[in-house]
Amino acid sequence: MVTPRITPLPPDAWPPALRALLHASRQDGAGRENLFGTLAHHPPLAEAWLHLAQVLTHQGLLDARLRELAMLRTAHRLRSPYVRARHEGHARDLGVPPAAVAATAAADPGVYDWSAREAATLRAVDLLSVGTALPEALWHELAEMFTTPELLELLVLVGQCAMVCTTLNTLHTPGGGPTVRVDAERCCSAGQCVSTAPEVFAHDEDGLVTLVEERPAVTDRLRLAAALCPSGAIHLTAPAHLTAPARTTEGVPLS
Numbered sequence: 001m002v003t004p005r006i007t008p009l010p011p012d013a014w015p016p017a018l019r020a021l022l023h024a025s026r027q028d029g030a031g032r033e034n035l036f037g038t039l040a041h042h043p044p045l046a047e048a049w050l051h052l053a054q055v056l057t058h059q060g061l062l063d064a065r066l067r068e069l070a071m072l073r074t075a076h077r078l079r080s081p082y083v084r085a086r087h088e089g090h091a092r093d094l095g096v097p098p099a100a101v102a103a104t105a106a107a108d109p110g111v112y113d114w115s116a117r118e119a120a121t122l123r124a125v126d127l128l129s130v131g132t133a134l135p136e137a138l139w140h141e142l143a144e145m146f147t148t149p150e151l152l153e154l155l156v157l158v159g160q161c162a163m164v165c166t167t168l169n170t171l172h173t174p175g176g177g178p179t180v181r182v183d184a185e186r187c188c189s190a191g192q193c194v195s196t197a198p199e200v201f202a203h204d205e206d207g208l209v210t211l212v213e214e215r216p217a218v219t220d221r222l223r224l225a226a227a228l229c230p231s232g233a234i235h236l237t238a239p240a241h242l243t244a245p246a247r248t249t250e251g252v253p254l255s
């Protein structure tokens with residue numbers, strides 16, 4: 001069980017404006033309520049955060065596919081299972097091929113045949129998401145393909161996504177996606193997990209499965225590895241939910 005550093009407030013303790021924003025947003029289950037419940041400790045900050053997210057989602061100039069790719073890559077770079085899982089779903093809804101989604105979590109995203117705009121964007125995300133300013137050559141490359149407002153939006157989009165990832169990771173806020181657990185006692189060392197998702201699974205000195213990281217992002221490739229395991233040693237567990245049951249609302253993604 002994850003212990004959050006700041007316990008999310010239950011919805012009935014949220015300020016009205018934040019509750020209204022939740023009702024105007026899409027149903028995203030436990031992760032969304034834990035995120036909003038955490039922000040609810042600081043209502044003015046929560047409103048500002050959510051208004052920025054709404055502008056990026058509703059009034060953004062970047063096309064939706066590019067926006068999702070940038071956020072998937074940011075979430076991968078900053079190791080945010082919550083953001084990664086959310087945007088894998090959004091990307092699927094937009095018809096982004098599974099191979100493209102998986103490539104955003106590759107050590108070198110160049111393994112996929114991106115458009116020139118997408119390839120340049122992903123290279124920019126790799127730098128921006130870790131706080132590195134873009135070098136001249138990449139900036140000029142982007143400036144040839146994007147308008148000035150689009151460039152500005154890309155910088156802010158990656159920064160906003162990085163803010164969400166870093167905040168949730170630092171606070172240990174439970175996300176909306178599943179988490180991964182491995183049962184080494186059941187592992188028969190067949191190795192499908194390691195060959196399918198080497199960024200997540202490894203063999204220990206006894207040849208038994210172990211996690212490369214304590215809290216890996218749950219990606220489509222990780223799900224495939226779990227499905228392929230012949231001994232059922234990989235478990236995807238339901239998300240931790242600290243507040244009220246998930247609700248059904250209509251709207252759009254905010255982070």
Ligand code: SF4
Nearest residue numbers: 187188190191193229
């Ligand atoms: S696929 Fe399953 S059995 Fe094979 S190494 Fe991985 S965890 Fe062990």
